[in-house]
Amino acid sequence: MNMVRIFNFLYGYYVVTMQGRKYEKVLNLMHVNGVYVWDIKYHQDGTIVMKIMRKHIDQFEKLCTRFGVAYKIKSEKGMPVFINRLFRRKGFVIGAFIFISGLFVLSNMVLRIEYPTEYSMRKEELTVQLKEAGFSVGMFKKAVDYEQVKKNFLVSNPNYTYMNITTNGITAKIDLYDKTNPQDIYDYNEPADIVAKCDGTIRQITVAVGTPVVEAGQQVTAGQMLIEGRELIKIAGRESDIYRRAEGKVMASIVCEIDNIPIFMYEPNETCTLEEEKTLKISSFSYKLKKISKIEEKFEYRINEKPFKILDFVLPISIETRQLYDRADAVEKSESKIAGDVIEYIRQNDFINPNAVIEDIMIEQTGQYEDTGIYSVVLTVIDNIGEVVVK
């Protein structure tokens, strides 16, 4: 009977009422003529409520008219009614279609990149490298040539020997294997000296193996011996010298010159008001939400990108806020501010060893290109200048 109900629902039915003296006759004739009716209920007021299939309503009306029975269609139910109603609500249908299409599109995209463990490279750097290799968040899974991505990544990152990308739903899992270089094996009996790799003034010398040949305060030139591998030892009361691999640290102040450092010369004054330009970024597409007029008369102060998140899940949608200020509100940067920017530039571009300590800095402006000053810097840094040379 449930099957019958399902069919009735699929084909659609009317709930009708009839009232009159000869309704039994109408019921009998309906069943004789193959008109299917069900759920016939007698009400206190003498009306009969029943359900009838859509296709039989004309026959029902004819019979009622023929026998003088008053009838009324109370309501219309079933799937066709539902579909009709649905298609009348165009906004809802379009919305549902867009939602389902959006869901389908999003489920075919990579929306999250997952790194199961920590690698020698930071996750942010890995993401950038992957993007350069042709794989990023917001790409269609089927559009990615995984083999090419692996190849590109491994070519540009020789520190890794193996890479695998597995996609599960909207998440891509990146497996990497670090290249493990064989440990340097030194023959500590092999004679070697430590020499200076550049000019400098010795500040401190620490010797583990060997004999120091220079002392603190002494000026040395590149290639000059600092620690000799020869050692004087006493064996059975007799002095003899042996040659071993010298070990030690020689800290020296080094003076180095760096030219052509571009630094933006202006900053906003204290009273200026910052204007914001907002851009909506969806994967590689961008749309400006808030535009600023006469942008060529403005200086950029700061860029801030804020991604959308659902709990910990970062969506490939973000809003970039670019802060700008008027040229009229710009003041020249102070010397200390320029020095700070220069040091930041030097550190970012690996001009000096990351462990080196900057002792002194002398900055000189050598030129200017539009709003950017070109600077030359004389740096005094303290760094290890020792280099092992095998004899």
Add this chain to the structure above:
Amino acid sequence: MKRKQVKNSKIYAKTQAVKARISEYAELPYDVLLNVPKITITGDIQVAVENHQGIIEYTQNRIRINTIIGVVAIDGEEMNIKNILAEEIIVLGSISRVEVVK
């Protein structure tokens, strides 16, 4: 005319008697061969009448259904007709009495 009707009813009665015998010997259900109504009562909530010949009366407390053997009268309260099919009528409600009126 009246004589013809009497003759026909006699033939019908004889046919029915033969059919009843065949049913008895062949152990076939009577309702199949004789086309008599089969009334199934489920508790006091449902009455199913098969081989019916239409509804004579339908009110909230009484339903009368025509059959070949006479009128099946069903008394009760809040009675609804669940289905009217070619072979079967299903009556639902609080049934108090089922009667065959010849």
